[in-house]
Amino acid sequence: MNRRLVTILLAAFVVAALCSVLVYRLVGMRIAAAKPQPSTRVVAAATDIKIGTVLSAPDLTTIQIMGTPPKSAILDAKNAIGRGVTSNLYAGEAILDDRLAPMGSGGGLAATIKDGMRAIAVRVDQVVGVAGFVLPGMRVDVLVSGVPPNATGGGGSNNTQVRTILQNIEVLSAGTDIQKDAEGKPQQVQVVNLLVTPEQAQILALASNETRIQLVLRNPLDTKMAPVQGTAMTNLFLDQNAPVSKPKVASRPAPKAKAPDTFTVTVINGNTKTEDKFAAPGGKQ
Structure with missing residues (x-):
């Protein structure tokens, strides 16, 4: 068989295989999208609800949630009517059990106070x-x-x-x-x-x-x-940046030098009188 013909046939086979895989995936995605996903109808707020409000039937509605609903979602409106709201709720928001006060505790501010x-x-x-x-x-x-x-x-x-x-x-x-x-x-x-x-x-x-x-x-x-x-x-x-003033210490005057003790010797020579001063040994006269 001609080698050129074999190459063309192999290339055509590869292209056909790729196209088959692509078509298979596209068809699978279409089928998966058309397959209905499980959904759950839960209780939701019909209007904006302020904290402390006691829920009544007109305040509630239901919405459809695709997939798995939250754990604390309320499925029956009877479980929400008569309970106080502990945080603001908005229209279309699913009502969770932990956003409501216990049954019988009423509404108002008292319902939002925690135990103790x-x-x-x-x-x-x-x-x-x-x-x-x-x-x-x-x-x-x-x-x-x-x-x-x-x-x-x-x-x-x-x-x-x-x-x-x-x-x-x-x-x-x-x-x-x-x-x-x-x-x-x-x-x-x-x-x-x-x-x-x-x-x-x-x-x-x-x-x-x-x-x-x-x-x-x-x-x-x-x-x-x-x-x-x-x-x-x-x-x-107080001035935080003011320098701290050091206390002034009064300087003591320097002690004066004490004059050495002296004694006087008087000499009388006829009519002449003279006096001589001498330092006393040991400061004694």
């Missing part, structure tokens, strides 16, 4: 509340400023001190509340609810009555407790 913790309201203003940027889920440090009861020199502003009393405290909620002023008139005030332990709640309650509270926003990933020392008002006016 307490929620305490702190009255703040726009400046104290970090200019309105304190939002639920953020972490803050709590500073207090005031005059210590044992301060010397009275309760003047010069004795004001500031200290960090709590660190890495979680914010449960932040908003406005209606309270009455000294004249009994209603007024809006900024209130921040903090998640604290019972011991920390006592500290905050005492600080709210006797001192001024300041919230300091911190990075939620920064959980280190910094050893912060208190600062007094007088420390703000």
Whole structure:
């Protein structure tokens, strides 16, 4: 057989084999795409739902999830109705069991409090509340400023001190509340609810009555407790760059040389009288 003809036949065979493999893969992908994937219908939020809301039937809908649904996904709406929302939900978002309060615990802020913790309201203003940027889920440090009861020199502003009393405290909620002023008139005030332990709640309650509270926003990933020392008002006016003056030592005057002890010899020669002075041996006359 002609060698040229054999080469052409082999080349045609290789091309045909490659085309067959390509067609096989394309057909397999089409078949796999046409094959229905398993899906699950789960309960989802019908609208945006705020934290603390008790779910009812109009708040819920269902969505289809392709593949394996999340472990804590709720499949039946009965398991969600009547439970409080512990974090904000958005329309179309699948509702997970760990985003809801236990059955029977109700709604509101109380449903978001963890076991063994307490929620305490702190009255703040726009400046104290970090200019309105304190939002639920953020972490803050709590500073207090005031005059210590044992301060010397009275309760003047010069004795004001500031200290960090709590660190890495979680914010449960932040908003406005209606309270009455000294004249009994209603007024809006900024209130921040903090998640604290019972011991920390006592500290905050005492600080709210006797001192001024300041919230300091911190990075939620920064959980280190910094050893912060208190600062007094007088420390703000110290010149940190001033050279340290050395105390002056009074110089003592040099002792005067003591004149050596002498004795006098008087010589009388007729009418002539002379006196001669001589040093006494050993300083004695």
